Amino acid sequence: MRIVVAFKWAADYQEASVNGSGEVDWSRARPVVSSYDAVAIEVARQIADAVSGEVIGLSVIGEPTVPSMATKTALARGLDRVVVVADETLNNASTTQTGEVLSRAIRQIGDVDLVLAGDSSIDVAAKMVSSIAAGFLGWPAFTDVGNVNVTHGSGVELTRPTAVGSETFTVTRPTVVALTADAVVARVPGMKDILAAGKKPVEQLSLASLGDLESVPYTVRGTSRPSHGARLQKVIDATDTSAAVKQLAGILRDAGVS
Amino acid sequence: MDFTLSDVQELTRTMVREFAERELAPIAAEIDQNHRFPIETLPKLAENNLFGIPFPEEWGGAGLDYVSYAIAIEEISRVCATTSIIVETHTSLALEAIFNYGSDEQKRDYVADLASGRKLASFALTEPMAGTDAAMQESTAILKDGEYILNGSKVFITDGNYSDVFVVFAKTNPDPALGTRGISAFIVEAGLPGFTAGEGERKMGLRAANTSTLMFSDVRLPADALLGKEGEGFKIAMSVLDAGRVGIAAQAVGIAQGALDAAVKYAKERVQFGKPIGNLQAIQWMLADMSTDLEAARLLTYKAAHLQDLGKRFSVEAAHAKLFAGQMASRVAGMAIQIHGGNGFTESYPVERAYRDAKITEIYEGTNEVQRMVISRALLR
Numbered sequence: 281m282r283i284v285v286a287f288k289w290a291a292d293y294q295e296a297s298v299n300g301s302g303e304v305d306w307s308r309a310r311p312v313v314s315s316y317d318a319v320a321i322e323v324a325r326q327i328a329d330a331v332s333g334e335v336i337g338l339s340v341i342g343e344p345t346v347p348s349m350a351t352k353t354a355l356a357r358g359l360d361r362v363v364v365v366a367d368e369t370l371n372n373a374s375t376t377q378t379g380e381v382l383s384r385a386i387r388q389i390g391d392v393d394l395v396l397a398g399d400s401s402i403d404v405a406a407k408m409v410s411s412i413a414a415g416f417l418g419w420p421a422f423t424d425v426g427n428v429n430v431t432h433g434s435g436v437e438l439t440r441p442t443a444v445g446s447e448t449f450t451v452t453r454p455t456v457v458a459l460t461a462d463a464v465v466a467r468v469p470g471m472k473d474i475l476a477a478g479k480k481p482v483e484q485l486s487l488a489s490l491g492d493l494e495s496v497p498y499t500v501r502g503t504s505r506p507s508h509g510a511r512l513q514k515v516i517d518a519t520d521t522s523a524a525v526k527q528l529a530g531i532l533r534d535a536g537v538s
Numbered sequence: 539m540d541f542t543l544s545d546v547q548e549l550t551r552t553m554v555r556e557f558a559e560r561e562l563a564p565i566a567a568e569i570d571q572n573h574r575f576p577i578e579t580l581p582k583l584a585e586n587n588l589f590g591i592p593f594p595e596e597w598g599g600a601g602l603d604y605v606s607y608a609i610a611i612e613e614i615s616r617v618c619a620t621t622s623i624i625v626e627t628h629t630s631l632a633l634e635a636i637f638n639y640g641s642d643e644q645k646r647d648y649v650a651d652l653a654s655g656r657k658l659a660s661f662a663l664t665e666p667m668a669g670t671d672a673a674m675q676e677s678t679a680i681l682k683d684g685e686y687i688l689n690g691s692k693v694f695i696t697d698g699n700y701s702d703v704f705v706v707f708a709k710t711n712p713d714p715a716l717g718t719r720g721i722s723a724f725i726v727e728a729g730l731p732g733f734t735a736g737e738g739e740r741k742m743g744l745r746a747a748n749t750s751t752l753m754f755s756d757v758r759l760p761a762d763a764l765l766g767k768e769g770e771g772f773k774i775a776m777s778v779l780d781a782g783r784v785g786i787a788a789q790a791v792g793i794a795q796g797a798l799d800a801a802v803k804y805a806k807e808r809v810q811f812g813k814p815i816g817n818l819q820a821i822q823w824m825l826a827d828m829s830t831d832l833e834a835a836r837l838l839t840y841k842a843a844h845l846q847d848l849g850k851r852f853s854v855e856a857a858h859a860k861l862f863a864g865q866m867a868s869r870v871a872g873m874a875i876q877i878h879g880g881n882g883f884t885e886s887y888p889v890e891r892a893y894r895d896a897k898i899t900e901i902y903e904g905t906n907e908v909q910r911m912v913i914s915r916a917l918l919r
């Protein structure tokens with residue numbers, strides 16, 4: 281079984297800050313493998329280990345060369361090899377463009393049975409890229425998936441929560457799955473994984489080799505931070521827990537929280 | 539000159555930080571307050587290959603360089619200094635001694651088990667009458683009928699109650715005329731008849747670390763327990779202590795980084811006079827001094843580790859790093875408490891633990907005074 285994990289090398293939001301005018305300052309935020317994608321890598325690794333499959337990382341990077349830390353960090357987390365589409369023109373690519381580039385690269389890799397991704401990226405959080413990639417591929421897409429089970433010959437079983445419980449699908453053809461952040465706990469790579477990562481294959485695909493794209497870039501016109509009201513300055517005495525909870529609920533209701 | 543860390547070194551920092559935050563941070567305060575040895579952490583450290591970082595992969599190590607090892611010690615110490623001393627004594631002292639001075643057979647018997655963390659190792663040099671003056675060993679190991687008979691005692695031995703393997707120093711020839719050349723090193727396994735360990739000390743800092751006495755009463759060691767040659771023990775001890783000093787410098791850097799991180803966070807959150815105290819110049823200057831002090835210590839530490847990687851002499855550089863980093867950690871942790879005000883003096887915040895833990899880095903593996911002796915001797919040679 282060949283599994284592709286789409287991962288994003290993105291600025292760590294924990295190191296971003298918001299300035300007074302509401303703009304997010306990413307300048308000091310170092311790039312990391314999106315923590316949601318680390319979950320996808322872990323799920324892929326567990327499946328591949330169970331069915332002797334292969335896990336290929338796939339990333340679209342808006343830089344002319346592949347940052348070695350991007351591939352090594354992802355490889356250390358359990359990928360067998362990495363394919364990267366790196367091109368300056370993809371800097372600030374739209375979600376549609378990214379999804380399309382991923383779909384082309386997945387076709388190029390060939391014989392892919394399953395594509396896994398995090399539900400969201402840590403910086404943009406559009407929650408769309410995996411579905412868009414599936415659309416371009418003409419494959420089914422599932423989001424919000426908490427559990428993936430693969431048994432030899434019988435396809436892929438996916439479970440995701442619904443408003444009233446959960447639903448389980450069995451998919452018998454190539455599919456794209458976006459996983460919830462808590463689908464599994466991604467293991468922390470060991471020191472031996474660090475050296476091993478440097479020895480695994482990394483392949484760079486040129487954007488040109490993927491053919492002309494249909495999607496067009498977009499521009500972000502502006503960002504603002506959500507407005508928040510003045511502090512209520514209320515202190516609740518929690519000696520009696522149930523009374524305190526009632527009081528808190530009352531304050532929230534009065535403040536218009538429903 | 540290149541101050542950029544390699545990908546491997548950067549990755550080591552990322553991965554060990556993630557490990558420390560996930561596995562060590564949740565228990566660090568509790569084990570300290572209860573003086574509880576974190577036995578449950580040992581298999582986790584082993585699983586992440588943290589017990590043999592700078593040793594070759596074919597010997598069960600992770601095959602990384604000494605700078606990466608220093609970074610790993612730093613990141614562990616940033617969260618839990620107790621855990622870092624377990625890794626440090628095992629790696630920099632015990633394993634380093636066996637790897638560098640062991641026969642092929644001894645290496646085969648011990649290195650893979652130790653580097654993989656299947657077994658834990660200690661380094662037993664200090665005695666009641668032989669602290670800084672390590673040459674004053676009173677323990678003896680006398681060769682008789684093809685066996686060494688070990689007698690004596692050791693004090694302050696890290697992991698004494700938990701280790702499987704001990705590198706023990708003793709006099710094989712008590713003739714005073716021989717001096718340090720009468721001292722030899724041995725690999726001693728726990729559980730040998732006549733070998734017992736006393737209860738762990740209750741300590742001011744590193745409270746969860748196990749530090750105990752060892753007693754040897756007619757312990758019979760096979761002749762092949764001798765590490766290196768007879769009379770080489772003191773040389774072995776001094777050479778591995780160089781490596782150890784880089785490890786302790788890294789520990790001090792990590793403790794200080796943890797204290798600085800906590801102080802920065804607190805300075806942003808604590809409001810006095812209507813604004814976060816981080817807006818006050820008095821606090822800003824303290825933070826700036828702490829950061830400068832810390833960065834200088836880190837560079838000295840990485841420089842010593844880098845020389846170690848190059849296979850060059852690094853005794854003086856290790857002494858520079860340990861002397862400066864140990865004192866720096868005490869200063870930085872002290873200032874972190876100052877920035878925390880009264881809260882800093884309570885167990886509700888991590889900086890009082892950093893302050894208590896920092897002090898030992900000025901004492902063990904050669905006190906500040908010993909480091910000054912090493913440095914000044916080289917200057918005046």
Ligand SMILES: Cc1cc2nc3c(=O)[nH]c(=O)nc-3n(C[C@H](O)[C@H](O)[C@H](O)COP(=O)(O)OP(=O)(O)OC[C@H]3O[C@@H](n4cnc5c(N)ncnc54)[C@H](O)[C@@H]3O)c2cc1C
Nearest residue numbers: 661662663664669670694695696749901902903904905907
């Ligand atoms: C938590 C902990 C863990 C330890 N772990 C280990 C371990 O795993 N293995 C091990 O073998 N040991 C270990 N030790 C022992 C440690 O290395 C010694 O405590 C240290 O070397 C100092 O020796 P001492 O305590 O006997 O002090 P002393 O040698 O009695 O020193 C007392 C003071 O006199 C100063 N002094 C002594 N001689 C001189 C001199 N010539 N010139 C100037 N000043 C001098 C010292 O610097 C110090 O300030 C540990 C100690 C502690 C507290």
